[in-house]
Amino acid sequence: MRACVLFVAALSVAAEQPPLGLDAYVPAPGDNPSTPEKIALGRQLFHDKRLSRDNSFSCATCHNPERAFTDDKPLAIGVAQRKGTRRSPAIINRGYGRSFFWDGRTSVLEEQVLLPIVNPVEMDLSLDEIPGRTGLDAKTVASALATYVRSILAGDSPFDRYIAGDRSALSDSARRGLALFRGKGNCATCHVGPNLTDEKFHNTGVGWNGASFSDRGRAGVSGRREDEGAFKTPTLREVARRAPYMHDGRLATLEEVIAFYDEGGTRNPSLDSEIRPLRLKEQEKADLLAFLHALTGTVRQ
Secondary structure, three states, rough: OOOOOOOOOOOOOOOOOOOOOOOOOOOOOOOOOOOOOHHHHHHHHHOHHHHHOOOOOOOHHOEEEHHHEEEOOOOOOOOOOOOOOOOOOOOOOOOOOEEOOOOOOOOHHHHHOOOHHHOOOOOOOHHHHHHHOOOOHHHHHHHHHHHHHHHOEEEEEEHHHHOOOOOOOOHHHHHHHHHHOOOOOOOOOOEEEEEOOOOEEEEEOOOOOOOOOOOOOOOOOOOOOHOOOEEEOOOOOOHHHHHOOOOEEEEEHHHHEEEEEHHHHHOOOOOOOHHHHHHHHOOHHHHHHHHOOOOOOEOOO
C-alpha cells in the first residue's frame, strides 16, 4: 500500500532495494529501550527551556522541527547570543547513526544529548543543576531525550516512492539527476544507504585558508593528521529544507553546494581522493538540483 511507504527507506543509491514499512526497526541500547512514555517525556524535555542557563533556549531552538530539526543560521547561537563554530546539524534518522556531532566525538546518543546542555557556548547548564530545574536526574533526562531523538524519522519522499516502484514519483529531470548522483556526480560514494550518508569523515576543503584549516574537524578528536579538515557526511534527507550548508554554513543554497563540488572542492594536502572537478553542464546541475529536492518527504516525530 502506498501509505505504508517507508519512513526510513531500506535502499541503496547503488542498487535499488525494497522499502521498509512504517514499523521499521530503530535500534536502541538494551539499558534504554524505547517506550511511548519515554518518547513523550523526551519530546517535552526537547522543548523545555529550563535546560538552558537563562531559560531562553531549548534543544528545539537550534533543532527546529519545522526545518528538519536544524535552524537557518550558519553557526549555532546559544545563551546570551554566544556564537558557536559550527552549524547545528539536522537530527533526523539519528537512531541509525554511528557517531554524532560533525567530528564524531561520541558514538552514544545518551552521551550526545547532554553535551549541548553542559556546553557553555550552547545551553550552559551543569548536570548537577538539571534535577533542580526539571525534577529529574541527568540520567533520566539523557535516556528520555535519546529515545525521543531515535523517534525522529524522515522518509516517504518522491525518491522513496520511486524506489518502492512508483516510476511516476520522480520528474524526468529528477530521474536524470538520480543517474548523475549515482554516476558522473560521484555523490553516492559518500551519500549512500538508507540515510544517504556513509557516516564517515571526509575532507572537501571547506575551511582551508591556503595554509591550514580554520577548524581541524575529525583531527581534533582522532589526533591524526590525515583527518585534518574532515567532517562527517551529513544525511541528504530533507536537504532542500536545511539551508545553509556545510559544517560552517558558508554555502547559502543548494546551487552553491553543487557548484562547490563541480569545481572539485577546495584543494589542500588532505583533500579526499573522491573529490575532483565534475565539469557538469548547466542542465546537469539543474537535474541534480531536482533530484535533491525529491529527497524532501515527511518527518515523523
